[in-house]
Amino acid sequence: MKIDRRDFCKVVVAGAATALSGGVAEARPPKELPPKAVGILYDATLCIGCKACEVGCKEANDMPMDHTSCAEQAHGVTGVWDAPDDLNSRTMNKIKAYAQGTAEVKDRPQDGYSFIKRACMHCVDPDCVSACPVSALTKDPVTGIVQYDPDACIGCRYCQLACPFNIPKFEYDKTFPKIVKCQMCAHLQAEGGIPACCEACPTGASLFGAVPDLLEEAHRRLTFKSGERQSYPIHSLDGGETRTAEVRGYYPKVYGETETGGTQYLMMAGVPFEHLGMPDLGSESRARLSETIQHGLYQGMMAPTLLLGGLVYAAYRNTHEDRMDPPEAPDGKASQAEEVPDD
Ligand code: SF4
Ligand code: SF4
Ligand code: SF4
Incomplete structure (x- = not known):
């Protein structure tokens, strides 16, 4: 040839x-915060670990209770209620605890302890939305809530792999499984309500509001001095309810303000966020980078x-052409097809 x-x-x-x-x-340009983005500000220094928000979340979203596997294994008892140790397909909101050393003082990294509330972060540029091949996960263009359509979902679980916060859970125990994650109680908001976890929280540790206003409130708190008494809004930033509490001191960062392009669920705490299991992700949107x-x-x-x-x-x-070309004669000239003489 x-x-x-x-x-x-x-x-x-x-x-x-x-x-x-x-x-x-x-x-591609970074995604912007939607015009009427709503979110939650979780302040671990106000959290008392009562888990009222977990119960409120389950009630509002019709989630089944969790069972203790220990009782089942040890005593053969089934149906005993227990708090789950992490998010799962029946739990979209989880209060976890950090403890170090003697764990005597709240909101201190050394010999202290802290709570942390885990749920979907409602990322400004969500990896789960970017990874979903059938748009079962979408970001509301107005509120920014990352919502899930079970009818569109094909169960590939790409969103689970993509989420940097390990949030979406899959119903492995169901015949027709779905992805489970917080949708910021969009059904309650549609009726003029607020997320159930914020409604249930007695201390204002979970606070609902517009994201820019929540960020402003968070930065106001960062100026507080340890030991002074301050007024804190509870339930909703616009609701008008407040309570006074002693400032316990803040780690100087609002987690979610910049992480992976920003999130609509924001966090404050008295201890560094890496102690609370929150990943160090940088400010670049991973969805933008991968796309x-x-x-x-x-x-x-x-x-x-x-x-x-x-x-x-x-x-x-x-x-x-090789096939079509006539063979070459020994003298280098192309040979002519010989005419067969007529008899
Ligand atoms: S935290 Fe995970 S599941 Fe929630 S919006 Fe971000 S990427 Fe999606
Ligand atoms: S499991 Fe569902 S939501 Fe997740 S990527 Fe697949 S289709 Fe999308
Ligand atoms: S916003 Fe609603 S679904 Fe999300 S954690 Fe709070 S109560 Fe649960």
Whole structure:
């Protein structure tokens, strides 16, 4: 088989031109906070670990109770209620505890303890939405709530792999399983209510409001001095209810303000967030990064694909011409088909 040099050069030049004209894939712009974004500010220094928010969440979302596996294993008893130790397919909101050393003082990293409330962070640029191939997870363009459509879900669980906070859970024990995660009680908000966890919280540790206002409130708290008494809104930032409490001192950060492009669930605490199990993610949106790399890969594959196509075509043409060409005579001249004389 021979490859015509002119054809080969044409293909190489075409491939190079395609590669150059394609250039480097443009990074897509970061997603902005929606105009009426709502969220929750969780202040661990106000949390007393009563778990009223867990109960409120289950009631409002018709979630079944959890059972203790210890009692089942030890005594063969079934149906005994117990608090789950983490988020699961029956639990969308979980209060966890951090304890260090003697765990004597609340909201201190050394010989102290703290609570942390885990639920969906309602990311501004959510990885779960980016990963879902059928748009079963979407971000509301007005409120920013990351919502789930069970009818669209195909159960591939890409969202579970993509979420940097390990939030979506899958109903492995169901015949027709769904993904389970907090949807910020959108059904209650649609009727003028607030999320059940904020309604149930007696101390204001879980506070509902518009995200810019919650951020402003969080930064107001960061100016407080330990030991002074301050007024804290409870349930909802706009609800008008307040209580006075002693400031316990804050770790100087609002978790979620910048993490992975920002989240609508914001956190404050007295101890560093890495102690509370919150990942250090940086401020770059991971969804934006992965989509940019993905599109760059597709774009980068165009030139080699065209080059390969051109080579295959050139090879085909040469092979085809080889078959059609008459064999060469020993003297180098093309031999002529001999005429068979008529008898
Ligand atoms: S925390 Fe996870 S599940 Fe919730 S919006 Fe962000 S990526 Fe999605
Ligand atoms: S499991 Fe459902 S929600 Fe998750 S990625 Fe698949 S289709 Fe989307
Ligand atoms: S907003 Fe609603 S679903 Fe989400 S954690 Fe709070 S109570 Fe549960």
